[in-house]
Amino acid sequence: MTLISFLLIYFSGLPLGVLFLKGLLSKTAGISTEFWQQRSIWTSALYTLYLCLATCALTLIIGLPLAWLLSRTDLPRKTLWKTLFSIPYIIPSYIGAMAWIKLLNPTSGNLNLWLMSLFHLDHAPLNIYSLWGTAWVLGLFFYSFVFLSCHAALENIDPSLEEASLLSGASRWQTFQKITLPLISPALLQGLILVTMATAAAFGVPALLAMPKRIFVLTTKIYTLMLGYGDGMDQAITLSILLMITGIVGLGMSHLYLRKSRYTTVSGKYSHRSALPLKKLKGVTLGGLSIFWILCIGLPLATVILSSFLKIYGDPISFSNLSLQKYTYVLWTLPNTQKAFLNSFYFALLAASFALFLGLPLSYIKVRTSFKFRYGLDFLATLPFITPCSVLAIALIIFFSGLGGLNLYNTAWMLLVAYTIKYLSFATQNISSALQQISPSLEEAASLSGAKPLKVFQTILIPLLKPVLIASFFLVFIPTFGELTMSILLVGPSTETLGTLLYNLQSYDDPQSAAVLATLMVAVILTANFMVKVATQGKYGV
């Protein structure tokens, strides 16, 4: 417990604390009333709120039914569907945004042009440059949080509870409403809290889609402030405190809600679950899922992949406009591509493991113990996530170039620390909600039979938490694999990552090369996932 507290305070609390103090005490920002009276700051806070609400609604609409379909029904090839629906999370979000710009921009968007000719319209019916467009792209990216955590929770529920309800004459819908939904509500809530915080902290997508419409959210506002000379940095830091408050409110709400009721469902008496036969609806469901997948995931994915083969970005797809030259360029002409892939792979692997090793005991402390500062620890684990990447990177540079006793500057450790603390809350949120479902009686039984605490973890908790641990690993691995904003400021001479490469391609080269890298990343992750699945006979992997 002391170790965990120490690690969190040292790696997350102190660096951010030092930075925030600096911002708050600044004469031009924190303690200046003039700064807080700017209307644009409060408008951007309001837009952040709207964006969060819209994204949450969208992720709920997509994630929950999908989780239910893939865990409760006899839909064929469920694991394939699960992998297919995890793809949007693999594509770096701003590349997804670029694909949607290509499809839905009001002047030359392919989908818009097609709709216009189909319905004989004069105007493009859809405009991706809007708050809705931003919420749409973010929602498609973040529904994985809701989907994966609900799916894991559904898999963990004791089937006898639902069966009992059905046997007592309740309909499927009533059972879902009265039994299933309340039981998975901690997972659902944690998923939505993650979505809210991720949306509030998102930068790339609102920068690409909302800024052109003159809509600023907090993160984009912070970014523009940071570019100023002189006081800009202090003002940016102060403004990130507003984001931090979002985090506190979110966490507070979840604690309040969860404290009211108990959600134990996994209690040891386990029976086999029978899948709900879809019968005649099977065709309709499959058709619906396929259409949804093609429209929302297949189409942008195809856009990314096709862009990577284009010679000239804006020209139509034809044989003369297709080539492999961008691939040879990215893979062989560019120095360091292969090294960047390896580096990122190791870093993501390590960061995801660290996040699990820290996240599991942390969740245990939060859910199972009455440690006085357990919510404080949870908050420290969440704080870095809600802090904008660039601010976090600066906090780490300031603290870990000697001030805090360690000099990690320009080493791989800097990146590892950044990745781990940034995405730690993905692990803690998911694991805590799963832990909430497991009855403490199981652990008690084990310790009564003489098992030491570590043994209890090993034999009871870890096997039960396995699905959620795998999901959390995946949730941390993916964003760190292609992380961009923090990496640029933190890389050392030999620690180049995919993110910095992506940044270079994005800012100096053409969109096609960035698409090449994105395609390669999706391919690598899908292959790795597939290989892990084959090697473990389907036990691990998403």
Place this chain on the structure above:
Amino acid sequence: MKKIVCLLVLFFLPACLSKKKNEIWIYTSIYKDMVEQMKPDVEKNFPEYKLQWFSAGSEKVGAKIQAELAANHLNADLVMTSDPFFYLELKHKGLLLAYASVNAQNVPESLKDYDHAFATLRVPVVVMAYHQSMLGPHQIPKTFKELTEPKWKGKVVMGSPLESGTTFTAVATLVEKYGWDFFKKLRENQVVPAGGNSTVRQKLEAKEFPIGIILLENILQAKSQGSPLEAIYPEDGAILVPSPIAIFKRTPYPEVCQKIVDYFFSEAGQQWMVKSFMYAANPMLPPPVGAKTFGFVLKTALPWNQSFSERTLKDHQKIKETFSKLMYD
């Protein structure tokens, strides 16, 4: 528990001890590809020293330096980015080492600091560009001023000075020249400022807009990759973005840093700037491939002078605010 702590300490220990000798850090906004290409040539002149490069956009380099300063742990020895005002700020803070390189004698005086705290190494220029399949060469606008005409309503894209340093320089120069009225009219013409130069290039290539305000080097590079974009040298003057090089006082190796500056102002060093599609500050060098001569650009460009750049640095916040109010509110 103790074991874990020991292990952690063991892991972190090498990181703390890794203070290397003879390391010289160069922070630059020169493209990474180009850095990789010129590295061997630069390094062979300084075999005793280990040159370390950090390359990212000017804004990122700026942020990194600011963070290092806040940590009281400046790591950079040399800096070369494309944000002229940043150097003035560094100079005012007393962080730069004055040095007048003999090799920089040919560089125009207006492009050098009075006190030799920094000197311009390369000059990127902001021009207009168009998509050749959307407009013919006779339909294109000839001046920046022309973009305010109703004819170009909804057809122009530019970067945002809040996001990109070069765009900030462009806005400051255009305001100096035409006043804020120019941007008021651009707003009426539905000009949408977003992102940096790469965003503008992308929006042009995707045919979202036929005309853009963008760095010449982005267009030259795009053309070298087969892109259908073409540059327009505005008759009312391209915008200069002088990009200096400077030595930090903190460097433990001032003489070596001065030699590196000498190298960059030598013909061998300057040709790398030309290869990166920018004008070399030394007018003796040829223009980049596919570009008009530097003399041609200088004829119409608003001449650079230090009082303009002092004023802009002082007013930068106001410029950004006025711009945001005009273009975004």
